[in-house]
Amino acid sequence: MVGHSKEFVKALADHDLTAVRRVPKSDLHNHFVLGGSRDYIFQQTGIKMPLLDKTLHSIHDMHKWREEHIALGRFDSIELRKVLIEAAFYQAKQDGVTLLEIGEDVWANGKFYGGDVSLLVETFYEARDKIAPSIELRLQIGLSRHCPVGALEGWLEPFWGRQEFYSIDLSGDELAQPIENFVSIYRKAKSYGLKLKAHIGEWGTADDVVRAVELLELDEVQHGIAAAGSRAAMDFLVENRLRLNICPTSNVKVGRVHSLENHPVKVLFRHGVDVTINSDDVLVFDSDVSKEYLRLYRHGVLTAEELDAIRLNGLGLA
Ligand SMILES: [Zn+2]
Structure with missing residues (x-):
């Protein structure tokens, strides 16, 4: 069966993670440097990545924990960067992800690839072909919001x-x-035909989501969960066919959402907003996409059939 719906619904009803993993899924919100497989990184480097064993209270807490425990500074060479990219494909393959949207932040082009975008692109495709050739890769250009715009514009030039x-x-x-x-920057990106995405409404408000969509002419919002607090914002998202790429466990672990049971994905989906379920940072949140679906089902957030509709939507099959 093309969509695997029957298999997926049964896997959830049986609480069978292995069977959930076998069903095709998308991951459209994945920061690959933190999206890799612990086992793969350990096999390749001997470096052990600890699991986050507490709830954090802010994005600053998350960055602090990450600095202390993940310490990406240890991976400061092209060889180790390649290991992180391969680890992301390995993780996605184990998870049954068949469509993966990842990419580098623009600053990393100079640091790891000698400023050669062709090398950057090749590195991602080589990792994909080596580890998980059947995964469809959507390559993304990443910008960090704390970087001065002038610096971002300079780094973006070769892209x-x-x-x-x-x-x-x-x-x-x-x-x-x-x-x-x-x-x-977003006007220019639009003129080159790129899909426009931005992290908004994770910590900000429903108004922030609407404003960012209007100003940047976004196609998709990463997180965007604050919109659930405003009927007008949700109507706006539905009318404008905006997609929210949501990461439930991430929202709970950073203390943004009090409990998974009350995750706003329920309100958003049932209001008709286009949503997908994604991992964000597997290494921090223990949040692969299969686990996300199963956790949402177990906590009674959405039914198996609703979760299947979301899965098919992410794959472009809805
Ligand atoms: Zn994110």
Whole structure:
């Protein structure tokens, strides 16, 4: 069966994680440096990544924990960067992800690839072909919200017009600088045909989501869960066919959502908003996509059939 719906619904009803993993899924919100497999990283480097064993209270807490325990500074070479990319494909393969949207932050092009975008692109495709050749890769250009816009514009220069990239995404601290600062970058990205995404409404408000969508002309919002607090914002998202790429466990572990039972994905989905379920940072949140679906089912957030509709939507099969 093309969509595997029967298999997926049964896997959830049976609480069978292995069977959930066998069903095709998308992961459209995945920061690959933190999205890899612990086992793969350990096999390749001997480095053990600990699990987060507490709930954090802010994105700053998360960054602090990450600095202390994941310490990405240890992976500061092209060889180790490749291990992280391969680990992300390994993880996705184990998870049954068949469509994966990941990419580098623009600053990393100079640091790891000598400023050569072709090498950057090749590195991702080589890792994909080596580890998980059947995964469809959507390559993304990443921007960090704390970086000065002038610096981002400089780093972006060699990326413009490269047909290998599917999307552009702004991530990091939502409160670092006003969204208006990014308008000119997003206009240019639109002119090159990139899908426009940004992390909004994780910590910000429903109004922030609407404003960012209008100003940057976004196609998709990473998180965007604050919109659930406003009927007007949800109506706006439905009318404008905006997609929210949601990461439930991440929201709970950073202390943004009090409990999974009350996760806003329920309100958003049942209001008709286009949502997908994703991992965010597997290494921090223990949040692969299969676990996310099963956790939402177990906590009674959505029915198996609703979760299947979300899964098919992510794969473009809805
Ligand atoms: Zn994210």
